[in-house]
Amino acid sequence: MSSAGRPRDPEVDQRITRAAMTLFGETGWAGFAMEAVARRAGVGKASLYLRWSTKEALLTDALTASLxxxxxxxxxxxxxxxxxxxxxxxxxxxxxxxxxxxxxxxxxxxxxxxxxxxxxxxxxxxxxxxxxxxxxxxxxxxxxxxxxxxxxxxxxxxxxxxxxxxxxxxxxxxxxxxxxxxxxxx
Amino acid sequence: MSSAGRPRDPEVDQRITRAAMTLFGETGWAGFAMEAVARRAGVGKASLYLRWSTKEALLTDALTASLxxxxxxxxxxxxxxxxxxxxxxxxxxxxxxxxxxxxxxxxxxxxxxxxxxxxxxxxxxxxxxxxxxxxxxxxxxxxxxxxxxxxxxxxxxxxxxxxxxxxxxxxxxxxxxxxxxxxxxx
The missing domain is CATH 1.10.357.10 (Tetracycline Repressor, domain 2)
Structure with a gap:
């Protein structure tokens, strides 16, 4: 939705999306943090913020792609x-x-x-x-x-x-x- | 299930059960604590422990009564x-x-x-x-x-x-x- 930049590598994008869904499934919103998603996806935090400026935008995009x-x-x-x-x-x-x-x-x-x-x-x-x-x-x-x-x-x-x-x-x-x-x- | 003592007042019992379900619904297991249930039900913590020795037993009983x-x-x-x-x-x-x-x-x-x-x-x-x-x-x-x-x-x-x-x-x-x-x- 409100992505800060255009995704560059669709494979990385997909890995982040999957990591976001898994983390949200396990911990709910209470445990949902950019750093935790980055760690789980095996990418740097900067790489995440390049694509999404907030965790709300990241979760919204991940849900849209997965549901x-x-x-x-x-x-x-x-x-x-x-x-x-x-x-x-x-x-x-x-x-x-x-x-x-x-x-x-x-x-x-x-x-x-x-x-x-x-x-x-x-x-x-x-x-x-x-x-x-x-x-x-x-x-x-x-x-x-x-x-x-x-x-x-x-x-x-x-x-x-x-x-x-x-x-x-x-x-x-x-x-x-x-x-x-x-x-x-x- | 493994209640420490028999419930004395069914009305209090029901209030505790309802409070336990509401709290679990709002916070999940992460926020489920005897003290929080007691506060929400408007009873003392001792009164809770008289009936249930653990929060696992309390939640199990509340679910059994409500589902x-x-x-x-x-x-x-x-x-x-x-x-x-x-x-x-x-x-x-x-x-x-x-x-x-x-x-x-x-x-x-x-x-x-x-x-x-x-x-x-x-x-x-x-x-x-x-x-x-x-x-x-x-x-x-x-x-x-x-x-x-x-x-x-x-x-x-x-x-x-x-x-x-x-x-x-x-x-x-x-x-x-x-x-x-x-x-x-x-």
Missing amino acids: PHVSDVDTGTLRGDLIELATQILDTYAGPSSRAAIRLMVEGRTIPGVAENYAATREAQIGAARAIVQRGQDRGELSPAVSVTLLLETLLGGAMMHALTAPPDGNAAHARRLVDFLLNAA | PHVSDVDTGTLRGDLIELATQILDTYAGPSSRAAIRLMVEGRTIPGVAENYAATREAQIGAARAIVQRGQDRGELSPAVSVTLLLETLLGGAMMHALTAPPDGNAAHARRLVDFLLNAA
Whole structure:
């Protein structure tokens, strides 16, 4: 977001992003510091400040890069879009960003300088997810009588619950089973 | 669990339990201390130690009292049991224990003296939830071909997602809508 300079080396950038997510997942905002992220990423502190002027900006960018991008989903069919959506959730909550993503649910609203962006991102993601289902209804793939909210809450919540409780394997296959189960309801 | 003495006054006990959940929700294990719980509950520290010899025991008891009791659910019908289950989840994640319950997901596994009990409770709850669906299948209320895992993950995940994203109102009515939507799929 408010990066001080343009990232130079995408590989270093990615290492920093991953380190930021891991640290935030482990310690939350209470233990989140530029120095600790730099150490964990194996880069100098100066190299971090070259890219991000504050830890708020760093965490915001790291979250944006690591969390699902619902607005990019558009496969042309409702089933395809929902499978892609479920796979994103499974990958997020069963992957290396899992703890950071859950922490964000608890702390996101209360971190100054991060909360505003978090709220805006959430709103945008909810809007994009609703648009996916509405496109399906417009194309006649789904009855307009179906509750968009119920379908999305059970899809996203079901994927999240699976990621948090089951061993992480075969996310794509599970996403298909989940979507077919729910489209059967709808 | 390992209370040093029997609770004397249930009202005081409840006040302490609530204070423990609120504090754990706000600060996580890092800020969880007997003194802070006592202050928040408006009781003396001695009064706390009379009941719980360690903060691990206090948090374990507070969680046990505040989180869903799946094994108590047995209304006689599958639909009734699932509605009760969904209501418990909605009440937990949209109520005053919400942040503590989510924190438990992130930190539960790593708190010494709490992790073991948390793992056992989780296992017991998953077992009780599966038993609910299996009883329904035995009574012929649900096809044995339905995936118990998918039904429970979408029910519990869907209720949790609703609690975390929608304004908290009408939990019982929402639980009925959710269950009817999913039983339609099954």
